Amino acid sequence: MGAGSSGCAIAYRLAQENNMKVLLIEYGGQNRSTLIDMPAALSYPMNLKKYNWGYRTEPEQNLYGRSLICPRGKGLGGSSSINGMIYVRGHPQDFDNWSTKGASSWSFADVLPYFKKMECCESRQSTWRGKNGPIHIKTAEQKNILHKVFSDAAIQCGYSFTEDYNGYKQEGIGAAEMTVYKGKRWSTAQGYLKNITKQKNICIITSCLVDKLLFLNNKCSGLIFKKKSETFSAQCKRGVILAAGSIGNPCILQRSGIGDSKHIASINIKPFLDLKGVGNNLQDHLELYFQVKCTQPVTLFRNIKLFSKAKIFLQWYIFKKGLGVSNQFETLAFLKTDRQQKYPNLQYHFLPLAINYDGSSPYRGDGFQFHIGTMQSKSRGFVAIKNADPHNSPTIKFNYLSHPDDLKDFRNAIRITRNILDQPAFKDYAGEEIQPKPTLKSNRELDEFIKSSVESAFHPCGTCKMGDPADKETVVTPECKVNGVEDLFCADSSIFPSITNGNLNAPSIMVGEKAVDHILNKPLLPKENLVPYN
Secondary structure, three states, X not given: OOOOHHHHHHHHHHHOOOOOOEEEEOOOOOOOOHHHHOHHHOHHHHOOOOOEOOEEOOOEHHHOOEOOEEOOEOOOOHHHHOOOOEOOOOOHHHHHHHHHOOOOOXXXXXXXXXXXXXXXXXXXXXOOOOOXXXXXXXXXXXXXXXXXXXXXXXXXXOOOEOOOOOOOOOOEEEEOEEOEEOOXXXXXXXXXHHHOOOOOOEEEEOOOEEEEEEEEOOEEEEXXXXXXXXXXXXXXXXXXXXXXXXXXXXXXXXXXXXXXXXXXXXXXXXXXXXXXXXOOOEEOOEEEEEEEEEOOOOOOHHHHOHHHHHHHHHHHHHHOOOHHHOOOOOEEEEEOOOOOOOOOOEEEEEXXXXXXXXXXXXXXXXXXXXXXXXXXXXXXXXXXXXXXXXXXXXXXXXXXXXXXXXXXXXXXXXXXXXXXXXXXXHOOOEEEEEEOOOOXXXXXXXXXXXXXXXXXXXXXXXXXXXXXXXXXXXXXXXXXXXXXXXXXXXXXXXHOOOOOOXXXXXXXXXXXXXXXXXXXXXXXXXXXXXXXXX
């Protein structure tokens, strides 16, 4: 259940099995909208209740009590229909870490063939990349001069160029990749579902909210879901697969009596299985917007005026050309804060415009910005339902910046960015800092700015941790089975043992692809022992 990044891949692969009957249940709708299709309009669907669950966090103590938005995609394609379309696999070491933490058979050598299986990466001629998969990937054209300026400055600062951060070498600066095809957003609904809607062995139902699971002895035998004011049940013969995401999955499990039995009993739900890890291990990427005035009129500022927006839309709508075909985040960098790091712990998205993700801006003029995110936060949070009503939002608390190393990484990131801006390449373009102010230099001053300014990168994961079944915090085994229950599986970003470097859409799809082979007990794709840059 759940037709998001992972769920669409799972449904597609299951429907290819002639002896399977598949029911795919999604709370949202069909998600057919120009606002979703147009890459440059990425901020609009995220701000509409029709496409977004609209979650918010609890007040975060280390962010001066701020409550952050936690958007999750609703409708076919899930978050792949409202995200920024940036395509990042993650660093190879991320998956090797999964394996050493108990998720056996999920090392980089294990997952690489599944990444290649799902990819259609026509612009890359490489043994590292896939060419025939359902997910089309476009390499950014980087036509704006500021992309080259940023790249040149980073290299002058001692960092390296990477030809393909999804291939041999993630570390460095290079062109972004995005899930865009023929000028349109390429969600998992586009990549997977549109190819199976006419098959007789799959039924896709929308506008249906899953309430809880049904059990017969120790087996999951079906589920209960709601459509408007009516309640329905569905029985299964082979099992139920949860793909409702890092917020949805723990909520469904808890409403079904699976989780910390004390918490479940306290809200008048009968405990079925005491599985204390359900809802714990919540992780995310935080990011801050480092904004700078540009001394030359080369930014996208003039394009955010109403007449220009209309022109860009018409050019995109009629010809699928122009600025509308890009999310504008066309340069990415993965850097280390210091030599102590085994692999990059910072991610940069570069935008030739000074504007916030929601379209607001503290500066009306030519500017540019770096979205700087720390990759390997040590802070952990949780998701917990408040009661048995599936319509009620859960308690979501990330405990952002609760580990002191997280603040240290952000301080280092600000100083690294200032160093990049001081390089010769930026001499003719970089003006005054918009935020943070150049006067903020001490650790205390930077910490205050960080706590008051950081935002979520919208990458929640980890709430149904995959690992060794003997580990008390394990929720899902390496075979994607919910620990302690038969015929119940879970496969999406919720099972990540630890967060991966970069945006989470790609590894979430990969999990769906690989999970199907585990669930059907099919031979796994052979390992690919390519040796990445280290």
